[in-house]
Amino acid sequence: MPAILSTDLVTGIISFLLTLMILSYLIGDNPAFRVAVYIFVGVSAGYAAAVAWWQVLFPRILMPLLAGSLTERVLALIALALGILLLMKLSPRTSTLGNPSIAFLVGVSAAVAVGGAVMGTIIPQTQASINLFSLSSAGNLWLERFFFGIIMLLGTITSLVYFHFGAKATPDGPKRSRLVTILGGIGQVFIAITLGVLFAGVLAASMTALIERLNFLWSFLAKLL
Amino acid sequence: MKFKGITSTVIAISFGVLVLAGYIFGYNADGSLSLLGQFQLIILNIAVILAGFAVLVGIFNLLLVHTKKISQKQKGAGYSIVLIVTLVITFLLGLLAHYVPIAAALFNGAFQYIQLPIETSLMALLVVTLTYASIRLLRRRLNVLSVIFLVTAWVILVGTAPWPFLGDVPFFSDIVRPIIAQIPAAAGARGILIGVALGTLTTGLRILFGSDRPYGGKNG
Numbered sequence: 001m002p003a004i005l006s007t008d009l010v011t012g013i014i015s016f017l018l019t020l021m022i023l024s025y026l027i028g029d030n031p032a033f034r035v036a037v038y039i040f041v042g043v044s045a046g047y048a049a050a051v052a053w054w055q056v057l058f059p060r061i062l063m064p065l066l067a068g069s070l071t072e073r074v075l076a077l078i079a080l081a082l083g084i085l086l087l088m089k090l091s092p093r094t095s096t097l098g099n100p101s102i103a104f105l106v107g108v109s110a111a112v113a114v115g116g117a118v119m120g121t122i123i124p125q126t127q128a129s130i131n132l133f134s135l136s137s138a139g140n141l142w143l144e145r146f147f148f149g150i151i152m153l154l155g156t157i158t159s160l161v162y163f164h165f166g167a168k169a170t171p172d173g174p175k176r177s178r179l180v181t182i183l184g185g186i187g188q189v190f191i192a193i194t195l196g197v198l199f200a201g202v203l204a205a206s207m208t209a210l211i212e213r214l215n216f217l218w219s220f221l222a223k224l225l
Numbered sequence: 226m227k228f229k230g231i232t233s234t235v236i237a238i239s240f241g242v243l244v245l246a247g248y249i250f251g252y253n254a255d256g257s258l259s260l261l262g263q264f265q266l267i268i269l270n271i272a273v274i275l276a277g278f279a280v281l282v283g284i285f286n287l288l289l290v291h292t293k294k295i296s297q298k299q300k301g302a303g304y305s306i307v308l309i310v311t312l313v314i315t316f317l318l319g320l321l322a323h324y325v326p327i328a329a330a331l332f333n334g335a336f337q338y339i340q341l342p343i344e345t346s347l348m349a350l351l352v353v354t355l356t357y358a359s360i361r362l363l364r365r366r367l368n369v370l371s372v373i374f375l376v377t378a379w380v381i382l383v384g385t386a387p388w389p390f391l392g393d394v395p396f397f398s399d400i401v402r403p404i405i406a407q408i409p410a411a412a413g414a415r416g417i418l419i420g421v422a423l424g425t426l427t428t429g430l431r432i433l434f435g436s437d438r439p440y441g442g443k444n445g
Binding site: 190 | 230233234236237239242244245267268269271273275276278279282284285286287289305309311314316319322323332334337338339340342343345346348350353355356359363370371374376381382385386405406409410411412415418419421422423424425429430432433437439441444
């Protein structure tokens, strides 16, 4: 099947060249790397625009306007009007007309963020912290569990305290209280450990990506030769 | 009283409060969607559409910036040509993908053979940049916290990686790594998560109360 083989060859060469162009950054910033990055930005933006059209605008605006009920048409028209106002943001002269659309987006996003923060993070994380001290299911290991629970609670609270930036005004300038300074210092240690674990995770993931890319380059060259 | 942007402020607060109220009073006692819940769904649907428009606005803006760069023959205009050509071609392929099979194949190919290799290669570059950054950290800011950070990273890497001829490293893989990852690191992560959530909550409430108006209002 020569057609399929040639397609494989072309796509392989494209991937091979792009990989080399990006990895060429290891010898310093160079035009090949920049071309690859600009291609990436262009393709990603075009891809995002196409997805926005087919996944959002076409099914939620065009389809209801063409074949929807009266209510659907009215809602699509409202969304379309707000969308057109948003497009006004593109020009500095008409930019003010886009403010109501931005305000709508900001207001709704703020409400979603508040709801998400409370119901998606604060309540579940607090619940998880409380559950650490549910010792009835721990059996004989209750002491070990209690000890780890105390460390977890200490780490959580001190990490939070570290982000408390309130300070008292003193003649020598703003100063944090002694307790906050001590607890924040302990929190810094926990945060350093957390960031260390995250760093190791990202490093391991990027190592995997490097191995995959080098393996691809090697196997492509081996096939070609 | 002069109050610039009052319309935008009223829109932001009223729709924000409606959506927030929908989270609390969105369901009737029998589990069905209440009127407020239905309102919330409609508002969220419109917000999703606007987010789609916002993506287009961002991409149009990108196009405008690079077109200007080309027309003014600024430095790096050649790269801008590459960007615009690839953007327009990918977008057109995406538009035609639902009608022309070859366009669909090329559109998917753009993801598989251009985006994916570049993204993976950029990720691969991180190995070098992160290693270099950690060495710089040791040389420039050597203190207890940076040592804790790097020792933790080292211990986790030693405990995670399958080493040649050795596999898992005894003590590191089965004791040290799980304890560090599941207790102090989890505690710090929980603190950071709750801190971020509290920050998000505060910022969101400031917008809903009208104290912050990042949409062109008085304080915007």
